[in-house]
Amino acid sequence: xxxxxxxxxxxxxxxxxxxxxxxxxxxxxxxxxxxxxxxxxxxxxxxxxxxxxxxxxxxxxxxxxxxxxxxxxxxxxxxxxxxxxxxxxxxxxxxxxxxxxxxxxxxxxxxxxxxxxxxxxxxxxxxxxxxxxxxxxxxxxxxxxxxxxxxxxxxxxxxxxxxxxxxxxxxxxxxxxxxxxxxxxxxxxxxxxxxxxxxxxxxxxxxxxxxxxxxxxxxxxxxxxxxxxxxxxxxxxxxxxxxxxxxxxxxxxxxxxxxxxxxxxxxxxxxxxxxxxxxxxxxxxxxxxxxxxxxxxxxxxxxxxxxxxxxxxxxxxxxxxxxxxxxxxxxxxxxxxxxxxxxxxxxxxxxxxxxxxxxxxxxxxxxxxxxxxxxxxxxxxxxxxxxxxxxxxxxxxxxxxxxxxxxxxxxxxxxxxxxxxxxxxxxxx
Amino acid sequence: xxxxxxxxxxxxxxxxxxxxxxxxxxxxxxxxxxxxxxxxxxxxxxxxxxxxxxxxxxxxxxxxxxxxxxxxxxxxxxxxxxxxxxxxxxxxxxxxxxxxxxxxxxxxxxxxxxxxxxxxxxxxxxxxxxxxxxxxxxxxxxxxxxxxxxxxxxxxxxxxxxxxxxxxxxxxxxxxxxxxxxxxxxxxxxxxxxxxxxxxxxxxxxxxxxxxxxxxxxxxxxxxxxxxxxxxxxxxxxxxxxxxxxxxxxxxxxxxxxxxxxxxxxxxxxxxxxxxxxxxxxxxxxxxxxxxxxxxxxxxxxxxxxxxxxxxxxxxxxxxxxxxxxxxxxxxxxxxxxxxxxxxxxxxx
Numbered sequence: 001x002x003x004x005x006x007x008x009x010x011x012x013x014x015x016x017x018x019x020x021x022x023x024x025x026x027x028x029x030x031x032x033x034x035x036x037x038x039x040x041x042x043x044x045x046x047x048x049x050x051x052x053x054x055x056x057x058x059x060x061x062x063x064x065x066x067x068x069x070x071x072x073x074x075x076x077x078x079x080x081x082x083x084x085x086x087x088x089x090x091x092x093x094x095x096x097x098x099x100x101x102x103x104x105x106x107x108x109x110x111x112x113x114x115x116x117x118x119x120x121x122x123x124x125x126x127x128x129x130x131x132x133x134x135x136x137x138x139x140x141x142x143x144x145x146x147x148x149x150x151x152x153x154x155x156x157x158x159x160x161x162x163x164x165x166x167x168x169x170x171x172x173x174x175x176x177x178x179x180x181x182x183x184x185x186x187x188x189x190x191x192x193x194x195x196x197x198x199x200x201x202x203x204x205x206x207x208x209x210x211x212x213x214x215x216x217x218x219x220x221x222x223x224x225x226x227x228x229x230x231x232x233x234x235x236x237x238x239x240x241x242x243x244x245x246x247x248x249x250x251x252x253x254x255x256x257x258x259x260x261x262x263x264x265x266x267x268x269x270x271x272x273x274x275x276x277x278x279x280x281x282x283x284x285x286x287x288x289x290x291x292x293x294x295x296x297x298x299x300x301x302x303x304x305x306x307x308x309x310x311x312x313x314x315x316x317x318x319x320x321x322x323x324x325x326x327x328x329x330x331x332x333x334x335x336x337x338x339x340x341x342x343x344x345x346x347x348x349x350x351x352x353x354x355x356x357x358x359x360x361x362x363x364x365x366x367x368x369x370x371x372x373x374x375x376x377x378x379x380x381x382x383x384x385x386x387x388x389x390x391x392x393x394x395x396x397x398x399x400x401x402x403x404x405x406x407x408x409x410x411x412x413x414x415x416x417x418x419x420x421x422x423x424x425x426x427x428x429x
Numbered sequence: 430x431x432x433x434x435x436x437x438x439x440x441x442x443x444x445x446x447x448x449x450x451x452x453x454x455x456x457x458x459x460x461x462x463x464x465x466x467x468x469x470x471x472x473x474x475x476x477x478x479x480x481x482x483x484x485x486x487x488x489x490x491x492x493x494x495x496x497x498x499x500x501x502x503x504x505x506x507x508x509x510x511x512x513x514x515x516x517x518x519x520x521x522x523x524x525x526x527x528x529x530x531x532x533x534x535x536x537x538x539x540x541x542x543x544x545x546x547x548x549x550x551x552x553x554x555x556x557x558x559x560x561x562x563x564x565x566x567x568x569x570x571x572x573x574x575x576x577x578x579x580x581x582x583x584x585x586x587x588x589x590x591x592x593x594x595x596x597x598x599x600x601x602x603x604x605x606x607x608x609x610x611x612x613x614x615x616x617x618x619x620x621x622x623x624x625x626x627x628x629x630x631x632x633x634x635x636x637x638x639x640x641x642x643x644x645x646x647x648x649x650x651x652x653x654x655x656x657x658x659x660x661x662x663x664x665x666x667x668x669x670x671x672x673x674x675x676x677x678x679x680x681x682x683x684x685x686x687x688x689x690x691x692x693x694x695x696x697x698x699x700x701x702x703x704x705x706x707x708x709x710x711x712x713x714x715x716x717x718x719x720x721x722x723x724x725x726x727x728x729x730x731x732x733x734x735x736x737x738x739x740x741x742x743x744x745x746x747x748x749x750x751x752x753x754x755x756x757x758x759x760x761x762x763x764x765x766x767x768x769x770x771x772x773x774x775x776x777x778x
Contacts, residue, residue, distance in 0.1 A: 051725040090725050095582060095680050100477065104722070107470020120581040124678045127585050132469070150585075190580040225572075226580045 042085035043352060045070070045341060046105035047334070048098050049115035049139070054227065054253045055093035057282065058117055058330050062139050063088065065331030066114060068317040069338035079342050080350045095120040099128055106132040111354055114158075114337040117330060119143035119191040126152030133354045135361070137340060139333035140299065142192045142278070144199065144424045147379040151420035153358055156380040158340060158373075159333045160411065162195050163203075163424065165297050167414040168386025169275055170203040172295065172407050174211035177245065177273050181214050184243030185221035186234065186258065188250050196249040196277050197221050202426040219243050224250060224258065235262045239270065249277040256286045268292035281326040281391070288400030289393040297388045299329025300370050304387055304408045310335075311369035325399075329387075336368040336382075340375065373411070378418035383411040449626075450619060452705045456482075457615045464604040471719075473675075476607050478715040479614040480672045481695065485707035486621045487664035488692030493701045494625045495657035496637030497548075498557040500689050501564030504543075505536045505662040507571065507684035509669025514583045514679040519576050525589030525600075529613075529670050536666020537659045539567075544658040548651060561686060568684040582680030586673050600674075610671050617667050622704055624660050633657050698739055700746025709747050 047066050050059035066086060074083045087110050089101035098121040102113060111134040116122040122141030129136050135154050138146065142162045146155060160168075173180070183204060187193040201218055208216045219241045224234045235258070238246070246267075250258045255276070268274065276283070276296040284291040305311035314335050318327040344360035345352060363377040373384040389406040416424065463475045484506055491497040512532035517523055547559045572580050588606045591598040600606040624630060632653050635643045644650050673679050682688060691714075692707065699710025717735055721728040743750045 052729065056726070088725065089722060090728065094682050095584075095678055096676055096682060099676060099678055100473070101722070103473045104470035104719075107468040107473065109468075120584070120678075120680065123581075124584045127677060 042083045043079060043112075043345065044085045044087055044110050045338065046102070046110040046113035047086055047088045047115045048091045048101045048105070048113060048121075049088075049117060049334075050093040051088065051090040053093050055118070058140070058252055058328075059091070059093075059115075061328050061330035062115055062117060062334040064318055064321060064327070065139075065314065065334035066338050068314055068321070068331070069335040071317070072313060073338065073342055079345045082350070084338070084342070091115065091118075091121060093118060095124050099124050102128060102134070102136070103132065106134050111135065112341055112352060112357060113137070114334060114341075115139055116141055119146075119195070122146055122155065122157075123150055123191075126150060126155045129154035129354070135354050135357050137337040139337055140278075140330050142195060144195050145191075147381040148419060148422060148424045151379055153380065154354065156340070156361055156375055156382070158337045158375075158382050159299050159329075160384055160386055161381050161415055162192075162199050163416040164384075164386045164411060164414040165277065166196060166199040167203045167207060168407070168409040169277070169295070169297050169388055170200070170207045171211070171409060171414070172388055173204075173245070173273065173275065174208045178212040178214065180245040180273050181208075181212075182217045182219075182243045183245045183247060184219040184238060184241045186238055186246065186248040186250060187221045187223055188226050188254060189223040190226050192251065193223070193226075193249050197247075198426050199424075200247050200249075200277075217242075224254075227254065229257060231258045231261050232265075235265045235267055238262075238267060239265055244271070245273040245275065246271040247275045247277070251278065252282065255279045256283055259283050259287060259292060260290075263290060263292070280328040280389075282328070284391050284393070284399070284401040285326060289395040289397075291391070291393050291401055293390070293392045295388055295390050297386070299387070300332030301329070301387050301389050301403070301406055301408075302327065302369075303403065304389070304406050305370055308369060308371060310339075310367060314369045332369040336366075336370075336373065339366055339368060340364065370408075376418050379420040381415070381418065383415050385409060385411050386414050450622060452708075453615060453618055453622070456708065457611050460611050461608065464607060472604060472607055474715060474719060476610050476675050477672070478711055479610050480668045480675070481691065481711040481715065482708040483614045483617045483621070483668040483671075484665055485692040485695035485699075485711045486618055486704070487661045487668065489696050489701055489704075489707045490621055490625055490633075490664070491657055491661045492696065493704075494630055494637065495633040495654055497654060497657065498554075499560045499661070500557045500686070500693070501560030501562070501567075502661070502665055502692055503684050503686070503688035504564040504567040505539055505665035506669035506672070506688065507567060507679075507681075508536050508539050508662075509533065509666030509671075510673040510679045510683050511571065511577055511583075511669075512666070513670040513673040514586045515577055518583060518586070525591050525674075529667070532670035533663045533667045536669070537663035539666070540658045540662025541655060543662075544655045548654050548658065561689070564684060564686060564689055568681055568686075571681045571684055578679075580681060582678060584678045586677045586679065588674045588677070606675060610675060613671050614668070617664055618708070621660070621664055625704060629653075629656065694736060696746070698736060698746055700748030700750075700752075702745055703748035703752065706746050706748035713747065 049062040050056055070084045070086055073079065078084065087105055089105060091098035091101060102125060105113060113134060114137040116125055116136055116138040117140035119141045122138040123143060123145060125136045130152060137156045137158045140159055144162050146157055147161060185197050187197045204216050204218060222234050222238050224231055262268065274292050274294045276294050278297050280296055280298045302311055302315040314332060315327060318331060319325055340361060343364055343366040344357050347360040348356040361375050365372055365374040370385050373382050375382050386409040389403050391401050392404050393400060394402045460475060460479060464472050488499060488502045491499050509532040512535050513528055516528050543563050547556055571577050588601045590601060600609050632648055636648060636650050636653055640650050695710035695714055696707040698713055699708065700706030717732055721731045724731055
């Protein structure tokens with residue numbers, strides 16, 4: 001070989017470099033996207049939700065729910081003859097990353113968005129959507145500020161408000177456990193946690209005496225850090241409190257960690273009733289027959305909605321896609337969000353501009369997997385049923401647990417009156 | 430690594446200094462063209478890249494010039510961003526330029542406080558670990574402080590209207606704030622270049638190469654390291670302060686260790702041996718992140734693998750490769766030995 005050793009290495013690197021450059025440049029063909037993308041045949045909806053990291057599991061329900069709705073709508077002929085398409089972005093459960101993704105989608109002309117299951121993300125979306133002419137339907141964000149002091153006309157909450165969720169849960173507590181009067185709480189120290197606890201206490205002090213004639217005693221909540229892997233000190237503190245009923249709004253992976261660490265302490269032996277604000281099947285799927293007997297609030301429980309064709313289709317399509325027999329409520333909220341957009345676009349006659357869609361969504365009543373729901377015109381809050389289910393461990397069964405009871409409380413009986421721009425009045429916040 | 434001859438020449442006269450800043454001028458012009466050719470989403474990402482460039486150059490002033498490895502640079506960025514977000518919100522407004530100055534000074538102050546504790550007590554890897562620990566402390570403080578929004582961060586940060594008395598500049602409209610960022614980040618980059626290439630920069634490099642000899646020659650090593658740290662902290666805080674009104678949201682993740690790895694990655698990718706290397710790295714990293722944004726769940730792994738491939742194939746980063754090629758070309762034409770490539774390993778203290 002006449003070529004020098006040095007020269008050979010140089011040409012190999014050139015090849016490496018060229019390959020890397022080609023790989024990097026390949027997607028650049030999509031950089032210059034005209035603003036008139038929405039005028040193409042499909043109507044594109046943007047989905048920004050956690051698709052990696054600790055909240056990925058919740059995000060995957062949002063993703064499947066939206067995709068199932070879009071597939072069904074397209075199979076049925078689309079919206080005004082146009083198919084729906086979905087552009088997905090990973091929020092990484094990080095508000096800053098979520099706003100970056102939402103802005104990037106807005107830049108591509110995708111102005112109708114959904115997702116935003118965490119409260120800080122949902123709160124950050126308002127000013128952003130307003131400035132850029134977008135709309136977002138949140139699929140699970142629990143902060144009361146969304147339809148109160150931080151109300152923004154460009155943000156709609158498609159799911160139940162935290163107020164109706166807690167009031168539904170406490171009506172259940174008062175009716176089924178009137179003798180449990182001593183309550184405590186393990187609460188994540190962030191927006192969602194503080195909100196849910198404040199409403200829980202408020203509802204407890206209001207509804208419980210009305211139904212039972214007894215005054216509840218509520219211990220100081222134990223605030224736990226968000227995203228920590230070690231809750232043992234907090235669990236030990238909870239063991240010292242006198243409560244019989246325990247309420248928690250620890251969320252997602254944090255809840256699984258908390259429950260797993262609480263078990264050896266005997267926290268669930270001490271607790272006569274455990275109420276979990278939102279984790280649905282997350283904990284029992286992870287802990288199987290080691291999971292505690294829990295009442296959990298849910299966005300949608302498929303058995304509570306059996307016979308509703310939208311619910312049955314969502315359930316069957318989800319099981320077919322994933323093999324998982326326990327779809328969770330976030331799927332139904334994303335599903336409802338897509339149907340809300342469908343109904344709104346049909347109402348506007350195909351106009352997808354933010355102002356027209358907002359006007360169409362306000363006061364809209366449409367069919368969902370949990371029955372008819374209405375988006376209140378005053379504060380963009382959905383009025384929908386508050387659902388909860390009791391999950392008990394069952395050793396020897398295939399899943400290790402079973403749902404033994406559930407409730408579905410009509411939304412208009414538990415939702416707070418609309419007061420956009422005003423703080424939610426609570427006795428304890 | 431930039432050769433001493435060239436830097437001395439560049440810093441020697443005003444004209445030569447301006448000439449040496451041509452990559453900055455070219456970059457600013459290209460960034461300024463972005464709103465004309467790219468959609469709004471990409472212009473937004475370009476704004477983030479601008480901030481990241483300053484952030485990376487600020488980190489590299491410590492690493493490649495003063496020989497200090499910081500794994501906690503995000504704390505200064507967070508100080509700047511939170512000052513810009515919480516200051517006007519909690520104290521009812523105030524002039525934007527005033528807050529920008531305060532944010533920058535607070536970044537320098539944080540760096541000085543930390544530097545006084547850490548620089549006298551430790552060096553090398555111990556210093557790097559201390560930076561990491563201190564940044565984590567800042568992260569925890571933010572998550573526990575009510576008026577910083579705790580874990581939820583602060584939203585609704587408004588873009589400013591600058592009142593200069595004679596004229597009023599409204600940065601709330603259209604791409605105005607983006608152009609302000611180009612100007613602000615361009616000035617910060619030029620200031621860092623000046624800090625790295627003047628008398629001060631030469632002192633930093635002397636200390637990096639041999640602190641004992643530098644001390645023997647009369648340089649106050651601790652004081653110079655503290656100055657480098659203060660400049661780097663100030664520039665990082667400035668980047669954070671420009672960032673907050675752009676994204677209109679700040680969260681504790683800004684002080685998280687993963688944010689501290691960003692300038693390190695930019696420098697690895699672009700080449701720590703060149704002043705412009707981290708800037709090139711920040712731009713390339715932004716492009717890779719954009720290209721992989723739809724690869725859900727595997728985007729970070731893909732980015733990591735690409736970075737690994739670059740580091741293994743071209744250890745001096747992209748700018749190291751450019752310099753090497755230029756060196757080869759010069760060697761071919763003059764038949765003289767090529768200058769050394771800018772390997773980051775050579776920069777360590």
